[in-house]
Amino acid sequence: MKRFDKWGNSNLHKQWQNELFLQAKEWVLDAGIMIRDNLNKPLSVMTKTSHKDLVTTMDQQVEKFFTEKIKATYPEHRILAEEGFGDQVTHLKDFVWIIDPIDGTMNFVHQKRNFAISVGIYYDYVGHIGIIYDVMADELYYAIKDTGAYKNDMKLPMLTKDLPLSESILGLNHSWIMENRFVNEKYMQKLIKNIRGSRTYGSAALQFAYVAEGSIDGYLSMRLSPWDFAAGTIIVNEVGGLTTSIYGDSLNLLKPSTVFTGNPYIQKHILDNYLKVKEL
Numbered sequence: 001m002k003r004f005d006k007w008g009n010s011n012l013h014k015q016w017q018n019e020l021f022l023q024a025k026e027w028v029l030d031a032g033i034m035i036r037d038n039l040n041k042p043l044s045v046m047t048k049t050s051h052k053d054l055v056t057t058m059d060q061q062v063e064k065f066f067t068e069k070i071k072a073t074y075p076e077h078r079i080l081a082e083e084g085f086g087d088q089v090t091h092l093k094d095f096v097w098i099i100d101p102i103d104g105t106m107n108f109v110h111q112k113r114n115f116a117i118s119v120g121i122y123y124d125y126v127g128h129i130g131i132i133y134d135v136m137a138d139e140l141y142y143a144i145k146d147t148g149a150y151k152n153d154m155k156l157p158m159l160t161k162d163l164p165l166s167e168s169i170l171g172l173n174h175s176w177i178m179e180n181r182f183v184n185e186k187y188m189q190k191l192i193k194n195i196r197g198s199r200t201y202g203s204a205a206l207q208f209a210y211v212a213e214g215s216i217d218g219y220l221s222m223r224l225s226p227w228d229f230a231a232g233t234i235i236v237n238e239v240g241g242l243t244t245s246i247y248g249d250s251l252n253l254l255k256p257s258t259v260f261t262g263n264p265y266i267q268k269h270i271l272d273n274y275l276k277v278k279e280l
């Protein structure tokens, strides 16, 4: 059992920050091995809120793996996790781990690729450690607050280059250009014409990672839960990207939300000129 002391001004001491990162990374890689080793074994697939919302025994097994490890090693830390093995988390005081054991379960079930493990660690409402692991590609994206973001130990460059919309690729799905309750779809259709291309990957966490590495320049979702964006916002933040709701507000880590993350140049430009939000 390990204990972390409280530090003055809520600042996480660098040494502990690093130690916590190394421990979380080890568990993420172990969970990745567990998933790959079981990939071709029979799997129970259940639906949750609809036929589009899937959970498997592997999602549950991975989440249990994390909750048991964390509870045994850091008993005072709390856990907010998708499949219900964590705690009832109503505030982010002290340490909170926000975990999606498999982000992109539909890809996991149907394609056996393009899914990720996502782990964000917060201390007193501030995101300190973000890890997103593309299990099948063996690509580990991570960030430690104020020390930059990395992909497989290669530091990712800052997203500082002024980017024209005509050279941008956005991650978003078809619902944005159909009639919807959030935004005027006509402006979104214009946006699609003006950008270079659009992509839909089926994993929110991976799309945050792609924004951070600059392989896409923005990602929009009409509804994500905290475990979908907890790690991603930390990683994107470390390369100078911006993450808000479609109303331009910062995200609440305890509630589902619309999400728009991206290169700072196009994120602001698109918010101001294309996201014509409807009155709720």
Ligand code: IPD
Pocket (backbone or CB within 6 Å): 054, 100, 102, 103, 104, 105, 106, 201, 202, 203, 204, 205, 221, 223, 224, 228
């Ligand atoms: C889902 C994926 C998907 C996003 C959904 C999420 P899950 O997570 O990230 O890309 O569009 O909103 O719920 O259910 O596979 O963990």
Ligand code: CA
Pocket (backbone or CB within 6 Å): 100, 102, 103, 104, 204, 227, 228
């Ligand atoms: Ca998810």
Ligand code: CA
Pocket (backbone or CB within 6 Å): 059, 082, 100, 101, 102, 103, 104, 105
């Ligand atoms: Ca999930």
